[in-house]
Amino acid sequence: MTSTQSIPSNIEVQAEAQTEVQALKHKHLLDLQDWTKDEFLQFFNTTDAMADVMKRTIKKVPALQGKTIATLFFENSTRTKLSFERAARAQSADVVSFAAGSSSLSKGESIKDTLLTIDAMQVDAYVVRHVSSGVPHQLTRWTDASIINAGDGRRSHPTQALLDAYTFRQEFNGFDDSGGFEGKKIAIVGDILHSRVARSNIKIWTELGAKVVLCGPRMLLPEELERKNVTLTNSVAEAVEGAHAVMALRMQQERMAGGLLPSLQEYSERYQVNDEMIKLAHDDCIVMHPGPMNREVEISSELADGERSVIEQQVANGVPVRMAVFYSLLVGK
Amino acid sequence: MRICIKNGILLDGGKEEKADLYLKDGIIEGLNLGGEVDETYDAIGNIVTPALIDLHAHLREPGQEAKEDLRSGLSAAAAGGYGTVISMANTSPPVDDPDVVASLIAKAEAIGQARLRPAATLSKGLKGEELTDFAALKDAGAVMITDDGIPVVDSHLMRRACEYAAELGLVIQTHSEEPTLRKDGVMNEGVVSQRLGLPGNPVEAESIMIFRDCELALMTGARVHIAHITTERGMKVVEWFKEQGAPVTGEVTPNHLTLTDEVLSNFDPICKVAPPLRTEADRLYLRDAVKRGVVDNIGTDHAPHTRAEKDQDMLNAPFGIANIEVSFPLCYTTLVANNEMSLSNLLELYQAKAAAVMGWDAPSLAVGQAADIVVIDINTEKAVDASQFKSKAKFSPWEGLGLKGWPVATFVRGQKVFS
Incomplete structure (x- = not known):
């Protein structure tokens, strides 16, 4: 039934990975606040091993066989949920899914009761997304399973x-x-105020030795985020100048209602990341976007589809990164 | 009914005296009288002083009895050392009807715990549109007019409320937060809210509204009581208006004297409260204001909710901290036990000065006064154990914290209601 040559050995992957993840002692992935530089670098090595799995003919290892992973998405998501589920199944975990819209949550059930109900089904890890910051932290009080944050409010989106x-x-x-981060400059442009992606990225890039420039209109750029190696500017040109990576963030239409933006047109005129702006960046600069994109608003199509763009690669890397997260938290514990 | 509270240290408006206090038929009979009594309470080594007054508690009746009701709330108040409580009117339905005011008082009297002096709403249905019948509400027993819980946005309505309250001699209490600036904030706006990724409520939402409410007090001559001041800027506005002789008074809560926004770092909605916990600088300023005597009362803003409601996420969980049973020990421990102020100065904020806010006589231990007495143990340290609360909200931000200054017995109407 199987050919030993094309099927990766679980033992091999485990051995490979285990040497690299020893220091990752965390039970949960709530945010990246207590991660050290070494932990990040070791985690990337683990991810390399997972990326190798995804290059094989049969993209599946038995590392998480017998484990059950539940995805609890109280807030809508397509790519993140899909990516987590893909990563879990690639390691032979069983996946159960909960989506707020189709659940008893709409009947007034609390997050705690929802969790306890699913917990009774013997779950090893929860992948949680919620519109309120802190929900993953709250859930750790009510279950012994690992909690993996798939995005909470404006706070954190560690796997991204x-x-x-x-x-x-x-x-x-x-x-x-x-890791190649030392002395590099990354610009994050857009709605910083509401962005969990920005907050998590600030932590990881600064920990790894890069400088971060946050850029956006004053209303969406909270000055409290300024700190060592994190600077703020309202000028895209200033942000992008000499940058090794530029990340554009999704601009949500509903921001206009709260007086946080004049119009998308004015926003794109002043803050769009496009070919003209990117000329100011470092020669090797890459362009990133956490998706989903509003083309021609925060980023020009030309740039998003151009040769500097690594946007599709980000999506592809989501699977091995999340495999490495599951592996690091669940195997050998 | 004759009771002797013996061996206590009587503390009455700054006067201190070791004596046996006799209560008879609901009033204070005198000191060291001797003779037969129905009951003796030994208060040896403890403070004996007029029962405390809380100008600000949410007792949730009518309509929200899952959170609290008069029996649990007034029993909790008695256990906290209080003899008199002003209940807030943001119930369901709101207390905007004289019959409801009268029935609350009757029910509280039948329960026999702490005395209830209800507040009534300023606007019909708490909608902020039309004034309630202040005079009828007053006649029914309402002592304070307030939409507490919901700021009055309409400045014209607030002006007219002040004018009418001034005519009737009623106190207007204000929840001074500018709601269009507060917006969807669930905690203090600042470094911590940005770190936690939670929508912030800026200091200025409070100071702007306090300024408006003080201006209207000065303009109309109404007695305006600013509830739960939480910020240095807000407190300074009140101080500035007081200097000009505006008829304003100001309250702080034990929440804002002991906690800061940092406690929300563990994402426990138990500490979600409105107005929010502020920075350490604000907290220190409020404590300083208490010590300088520019604060008029410490009100609990006791705001119980069910555990299930507080087990929601930070955005959806309701605002409010249940604290009426720990308010005095909290303030005693952090202000008196560490010698920042005297016990009699702290007690003033629960007795004479609180009464003065309402235009009431200062409670005292003089012969003929109401026999509402609290006995306080200032020596024994005991940890907060919310599972023992009489309040229905059996959880606390201070759970496990060792405190001194616990009320050990409370007498109301000349009867022991707690020990």
């Missing part, structure tokens, strides 16, 4: 930041000790 940095490392051949 991990895959962003991993993509950067790939592009800049950062396979040395420093």
